[in-house]
Amino acid sequence: MKAFVLRSYGSPDMLDLTDIDKPVPGDDEVLVRVRATSVQPYDWHLMRGEPYIARLMGGGPGLRKPKISILGADIAGQVEAVGKAVTGFRPGDEVFAMPKQGGFAEYACVREAELAPKPKNLSFEQAAAVPMAAGTALLGLRDEGRIQPGQKVLVNGASGGVGTFAVQIAKAMGAEVTGVCSGRNVDLVRSIGADEVIDYTAEDFTRNGQRYDLLLDNAASRPGSAFRRVLTPKGTYVIVGGPGSRWLQPVGHVISAVAMSPFVSQRMALADVVRCTENRRNLLTLTEFIEDGRVTPVIDRGYPFEKIPAAIRYQEEGRSSGKVVITV
Incomplete structure (x- = not known):
């Protein structure tokens, strides 16, 4: 599969679009074919390893090099395969999640406990704007x-x-x-x-x-x-x-x-x-708001998958109104 891999801290130019092995879901995981993701400050803070003080903190991005090699904290897509302990999802289901990493790729593994059904009235791009x-x-x-x-x-x-x-x-x-x-x-x-x-x-x-x-x-x-x-x-x-x-x-x-x-x-x-441990429950609450029309994602602009570095540059400018989303 294709993925943007981050091997060292730096600008969006450090994101390397390359072919890597498709991940294999663990017993409690779901393999998702990512259809859309989004970019946000969380991603570029990890990409640049800034602020530097965060590298010294527990749970930080890593002192000398990134702990997370594939960024992308939001995903929306379709279930490709499930682990043997997964009971709530099956291949073909449309889902969304905030796995905190892995969205800048064609496939991502997500724990069943973090995954929720995609709101029925949203496109994949709109759904990818929601989780974080x-x-x-x-x-x-x-x-x-x-x-x-x-x-x-x-x-x-x-x-x-x-x-x-x-x-x-x-x-x-x-x-x-x-x-x-x-x-x-x-x-x-x-x-x-x-x-x-x-x-x-x-x-x-x-x-x-x-x-x-x-x-x-x-x-x-x-x-x-x-x-x-x-x-x-x-x-x-x-x-x-x-x-x-x-x-x-x-x-x-x-x-x-x-x-x-x-x-x-x-x-x-x-x-x-x-650090929230209730993100799936929160996604279900947000789905209620979305499906009854009380909440609608605001999309500033969209980019194709291969333009993720350009999308991050735009988001870093701090002038986007609403979310910047990516079609994978």
């Missing part, structure tokens, strides 16, 4: 943010992959939602259900006097002290990510915010979907 981004939004809002109907929720970075899902999921869970984005994306964020949209290039949302019960931060565009100003006294600040750097960010932003938590009345939390 929507899963992160759901985890941040429901589990870490403890969202309740009627609450006022602010989504900072509302036009990105996680943000477009967060706006819709928060609305689906009964919240009043304000999205923060650039002026060019105001109409998009309003079209997916935001009750109010703030153009951060025209207004400092941390100084407009508004207060929110929950802030989901995808952008890390202000220090934690500024975000505390927009929260109610018992509000919750959930960190998803933010701009990266070679050495520290966004890890530094996460550490500083969480370290502040014991000393303030507001809750500070981190939405870490990579």
Whole structure:
């Protein structure tokens, strides 16, 4: 099979499109013929091994060379074969998953416990946009943010992959939602259900006097002290990510915010979907939202499989509205 293999850290040029052996599923695994995948910050952080501090952390990308040789954390496709202990899937089933690696290939092995039936009303490309981004939004809002109907929720970075899902999921869970984005994306964020949209290039949302019960931060565009100003006294600040750097960010932003938590009345939390053990359950919840029309993936653009390096370059620019998907 063909796959993009990463042998050393670097730019998208380090991804080598080559022929490798098709994987063989273990007893509890399913072999999936990948029909679509997506690219996201998780992939290029692993590709570049940045921030460097992450290489020293447990579960990091690897100190001197990548631990993961085939990137791609989202997949949608069809079951090709199943291990002898698999009971819930059979060849031909249409599925999607967040295996955290392996999506940049024609085939991938996924544990049955991580796999879910593809939403019936989505194409493979739309389904591949869902797992990591929507899963992160759901985890941040429901589990870490403890969202309740009627609450006022602010989504900072509302036009990105996680943000477009967060706006819709928060609305689906009964919240009043304000999205923060650039002026060019105001109409998009309003079209997916935001009750109010703030153009951060025209207004400092941390100084407009508004207060929110929950802030989901995808952008890390202000220090934690500024975000505390927009929260109610018992509000919750959930960190998803933010701009990266070679050495520290966004890890530094996460550490500083969480370290502040014991000393303030507001809750500070981190939405870490990579370490979540309930991703299949979350995919099933997201499927309910999707199939009843409350959540729809926002696709910025698509690329063919052989153009994955170009797709990553575009995604690294940080200007995509919604998700960047790949047809395999």
